[in-house]
Amino acid sequence: MMEVPDPPTCMVEHPGFEPNCLNPYTLQNINNIYRADYGPVRRRNEEERFRYLAYRSFVSWCWGYLGRSVRVVIPSCVVNRIRLQFPDPAGQYVGFRPPLD
DSSP states (O other): OOOSSSOOOSSSTTTOOOOOIIOOHHHHHHHHHHHHHHOOOOSSSSHHHHHHHHHHHHHHHHHHOOTOOOOOOOOOHHHHHHHSSSOOOOOOOOOOOOOOO
């Protein structure tokens, strides 16, 4: 893996953030992989679907596969950047939810 010459102070400044988490073509590919493994992503609209996939992509990029019911808190700078890129039309968002089981 490539080393970043100057470590960023925030993950959204990392050169890999945009191509991994914000690029619609990358997210569409992630959607295809998700659909093959789990079925369709059930979300109300495209922005919500892309936010969900962007969060999953970020977690996979940083921590790898976590397993069922294992969750991590995503840094607020990342959440805000993803929400800016894929906004909810009504401005309604849900924060961190712990697993139910």
